[in-house]
Amino acid sequence: MRIRNAAAVGALILGASLLEVPGAVAADDSVALTATFNDPAGTTAQQDAIRNELISLIDRTPAGAEINGSMYLFTDGGVGNALIAAKKRGVKVKLIVDGDAVAATGPDGKATGSEYAALAAATGLGTDLAADSWVLACPVTRGCIGNRNLGGGDDGAINHNKFLLFSKVGSTDKVVFQTSANLTTSQRRNLFNNAVTIPDAGSGLYAAYLAYWQDMRAYGSSGDGLATYYKTTDSGPYKTYFFPRQERTGTTYSTDPGTDTVVSLLNNVDCAGGTTRIRIGMYAFTRSQVADRLVQLKGAGCRVELLHNGEDGNLGSAVRDTIAGRLDYAARCAGTATDAAGVARTIGIHSKYLLIEGTYLGGANRKLVFTGSHNYTYPNLRSHDETLLKIDNAAVYDAFAANFESIKAGPHCTAW
Known part of the structure; x- marks a missing residue:
């Protein structure tokens, strides 16, 4: 690789x-x-x-x-x-x-x-x-x-x-x-x-x-x-999820965690033993059910960390209220860098990845990456043409985890 x-x-x-x-x-x-x-x-x-x-x-x-x-x-x-x-x-x-x-x-x-x-x-x-x-x-x-x-x-x-x-x-x-x-x-x-x-x-x-x-x-x-279009395909060590995905009858687009793909993925995580780790680098995050599940997993013994973009509105108020003080680490990415011409630029994060290391679907020592175009917002789930890609490969996981830790340790994201 x-x-x-x-x-x-x-x-x-x-x-x-x-x-x-x-x-x-x-x-x-x-x-x-x-x-x-x-x-x-x-x-x-x-x-x-x-x-x-x-x-x-x-x-x-x-x-x-x-x-x-x-x-x-x-x-x-x-x-x-x-x-x-x-x-x-x-x-x-x-x-x-x-x-x-x-x-x-x-x-x-x-x-x-x-x-x-x-x-x-x-x-x-x-x-x-x-x-x-x-x-x-x-x-x-x-x-x-x-x-x-x-x-x-x-x-x-x-x-x-x-x-x-x-x-x-x-x-x-x-x-x-x-x-x-x-x-x-x-x-x-x-x-x-x-x-x-x-x-x-x-x-x-x-x-x-x-x-x-x-x-x-x-x-x-x-x-x-x-x-609605939602289709998934297993392809060896990969799995694709193509959107939009509609909620079930009797619910609204924002009140059906059972058809939230990210919630379903997180439901496959086992925190027993306290060794499972979840790291998320995300541009936009407004789906409260995903936030709820992350807090539950933290409470069950998983280590849960989040880097999110700092632009106004990219972290929904309901999500912020849910996760405040309840994850192992959360940081807002909106630092500054000055280019050669002396112009200051705001540096944020536009990645969209979920990293799971530990027990997943009953298997121990898994290293999984979920990436693609899919933000954790309701339009990304319910209306947009989107792709989410699962990668079951330890080397790819290690690269993404190193990227997460590098951004986390850098000057452009501030813990809150």
Whole structure:
């Protein structure tokens, strides 16, 4: 396994894993299982680690192969140019973006889709779905699949996914790239994110993602979408969870923990003996039932720790009240870093991962990572197009745990 991240994290895991610089390629041009983390307060290379890993995969995709992707926001010219160049050398590039990525900026003035025009142009990927390459924007009023508006200030469903699929990279067939990062400058420069590069290796993971992507294309290009879609697939050491997932009849979107996937995952944890550990790095956390379950697990003997983004509203008031003083550790990530030009930036966390070490589903000494695009909010569960990915691999777990501890020990998160 290859680990690509900031030097501080690399030092923690060097003894157990091969540490490589971003974009490093094996001598035989094969793709290994790789965990990548950026450091928004680090060097340019450390900030761009996830982006550089993705561009490396795109650049190594041979003519005749296919890239299928789904992305929420897209303003990264480096990735956009790499995709267009791949098309020009004979790669079939098919990309789905959210409707919010069509306009260069959103209503708040933040960059959302400045690359869309170049991708949609005839000199880019084009928009003809009958062609070998194209870009498709989901309907502006919903996601590609999800069509639900929860009300109460919710803006409605979006395609919040962040993954690309490669039929071949170098000498390796069927590669999945899943990240927590949108393809924007702010995600690289201001927020901690994570990514995994996974060769299928006969697991069936690539096929599971591709079937979901094909449904996104079908529903996104015609019809009215769906209020619920929830599908899960076991693929060897991996499991995919695709959303939205609707609550049961007789409940509301916020009052049915029985259909909250994260609550269900936490229900599989056994805290007996006091050795099980739960670590969460999360951008947005507003689901009170998840908070309730974390407090219960702490009370049952698990060690429970949380790093959350510090932007106003990203930690719901009900969640804050539930966990205050009741977890082993909780920290708000909203520090500052000053760039070479003397400009101060707020540094937060945009990752979306849950780490479980200990007893899970009756098995002891498990090391599991749950990551993807899925925040712990109700829209992420009930309305958005989302992916949650389970990874049952000790080396990947160790890399994520090292990332958590590095962020925790750094200057950008403050315990409360």
